[in-house]
Amino acid sequence: MTSMKSIRRGHIIPPEAAPLKALTVTMTVMCYLACLAIGALILINRAVDSWTSGLSREVTVQVRILQDVDVEKELSNAKLLLEGTQGIQGVDVLDRSAGAKLLEPWIGSSNLDELPIPRLIRVTIDDKAPPDFVKLETALKQKVRGASLDTHRRWEAELTRMASALSTLSYAILALICMSTIAMVIFATRTVLDANRQVVDVLHLVGAKDGYIARQIDSRFLKTGLMAGLLGVALGVLTFFLLGLTGTAGAGGFADASRGLLFAPPTIAAWSYGALLSVPIIATLICLLTSRLALIRMLRSVL
Amino acid sequence: MVRLDSVGLRYGDGPEILRDVSLHLEPGSFCFLTGPSGAGKTSLMRLLFLALKPTRGLINIFDNDVTDVSRRELPLLRRRIGVVFQEFRLLDHLTTFDNVALPLRIAGQRENDYRADVMDLLSWVGLEDQAHAYPPVLSGGEKQRAAIARAVISKPELLLADEPTGNVDPLLAKRLLHLFMELNRQGTTVFLATHDLKLVAQSKASVFHLEKGLLRAA
Numbered sequence: 001m002t003s004m005k006s007i008r009r010g011h012i013i014p015p016e017a018a019p020l021k022a023l024t025v026t027m028t029v030m031c032y033l034a035c036l037a038i039g040a041l042i043l044i045n046r047a048v049d050s051w052t053s054g055l056s057r058e059v060t061v062q063v064r065i066l067q068d069v070d071v072e073k074e075l076s077n078a079k080l081l082l083e084g085t086q087g088i089q090g091v092d093v094l095d096r097s098a099g100a101k102l103l104e105p106w107i108g109s110s111n112l113d114e115l116p117i118p119r120l121i122r123v124t125i126d127d128k129a130p131p132d133f134v135k136l137e138t139a140l141k142q143k144v145r146g147a148s149l150d151t152h153r154r155w156e157a158e159l160t161r162m163a164s165a166l167s168t169l170s171y172a173i174l175a176l177i178c179m180s181t182i183a184m185v186i187f188a189t190r191t192v193l194d195a196n197r198q199v200v201d202v203l204h205l206v207g208a209k210d211g212y213i214a215r216q217i218d219s220r221f222l223k224t225g226l227m228a229g230l231l232g233v234a235l236g237v238l239t240f241f242l243l244g245l246t247g248t249a250g251a252g253g254f255a256d257a258s259r260g261l262l263f264a265p266p267t268i269a270a271w272s273y274g275a276l277l278s279v280p281i282i283a284t285l286i287c288l289l290t291s292r293l294a295l296i297r298m299l300r301s302v303l
Numbered sequence: 304m305v306r307l308d309s310v311g312l313r314y315g316d317g318p319e320i321l322r323d324v325s326l327h328l329e330p331g332s333f334c335f336l337t338g339p340s341g342a343g344k345t346s347l348m349r350l351l352f353l354a355l356k357p358t359r360g361l362i363n364i365f366d367n368d369v370t371d372v373s374r375r376e377l378p379l380l381r382r383r384i385g386v387v388f389q390e391f392r393l394l395d396h397l398t399t400f401d402n403v404a405l406p407l408r409i410a411g412q413r414e415n416d417y418r419a420d421v422m423d424l425l426s427w428v429g430l431e432d433q434a435h436a437y438p439p440v441l442s443g444g445e446k447q448r449a450a451i452a453r454a455v456i457s458k459p460e461l462l463l464a465d466e467p468t469g470n471v472d473p474l475l476a477k478r479l480l481h482l483f484m485e486l487n488r489q490g491t492t493v494f495l496a497t498h499d500l501k502l503v504a505q506s507k508a509s510v511f512h513l514e515k516g517l518l519r520a521a
Contacts, residue, residue, distance in 0.1 A: 010396060010401050011396070012397075012405075198392070199394055199396075201392075202392050202394060202405075203405075204378075204381070205352060206381065206386075206405055206409055206453070207378045207379070207381040207409055208378060209375075210374070212409060
């Protein structure tokens, strides 16, 4: 009798009948794009957090130069008032050159001495228990001539609006990537099923259940999703790494942002890596669930 | 076991292939289905192995009305039926051994449990040395025997065979007929479609004749 030990049990659905190489490539591209969108989302949120926390910890008091008014005396009054207000942690009266420096980018450095440049007071506030800004502004207007309070709220609102728009755009891109991936997997599932129609018919006729046939096929989709997800993430991390090498540290722009994404302190970087590593997991789940549901649906259409 | 009452079948809007077919197969019976090519034998076999649903009439198999059988129950019914297809329908990417073992594998049995049975059956049909071979390298007769082995490996209650001896020499045809008769003696109901009247004459089984979609006892 022939020894059966050498016979390897073959795959019930032949792997080579409908290769999933095209799906692997397109899903890798989708996962790569998802990584870029997630990276952008993290950077936007982190930048907005950093800007708004900086803005919300400081306010500025501006004292305009008025005719026949001793500005130094008004600054002193303002300083006294601010120091006596609850919720204010520090008051720093900036000298005239600091205000001039702020105007330099717009009007240059010449003839600044002749201009009535307002004087500025930088006020550091307790962001956990901030002062009542309406009362503070009223008190400043009453006791300090030419004074006004700038809480930066308008800028903060602008930034929040812009960040919200960019975040929504990133989420929309991620949703589109997911939908395209689902459509591609459904198309690939149909291709695999069509290529194996004869095999599926025989399996049905010898008593295979739809779930059994689906399991023979969707294990390949699981591998495809996982491989495409890991390749996409690897390419995404490589892209951020290469972007991080393109500029000098502290120069801002893409280079700094990319470095911040990958080489942030461990607690912050953990979020970035966690979000990026969710891509292969989600890609695998999308691939597996979509192919399983599509297969069961398609198999049910066959008697 | 199997009962057909006034069954009609048409494909799409085409003419009726089977007309008012009524048939009753008792448990443990052995019957032949004869008729010229194009008479509708394969269509009738496809109805019996639940690959088609009739356009009219009633089909009852194992006390189940096939029109009421749910998707979940269908595979369990099919596991009780062994089928030899006219065109063999072996899976080219599986070895002869794996093809024959397919119904057992699908039913969830482990290879260690069925290996000896499959090898015994392969030996019985003369394919022991082809266990490693893939169907594309088998001859027509070898494919036929592998298809028969696959149909009978799970000892089905009902065996349906469409031209099971169409590609084998008379000696092997006789041997295969004896295999079917042996299975029948063990309790399997056998229904063979053939136009080989010499094969029919070798048995005392009852014969149904199908012509132009109409079935009658011969």
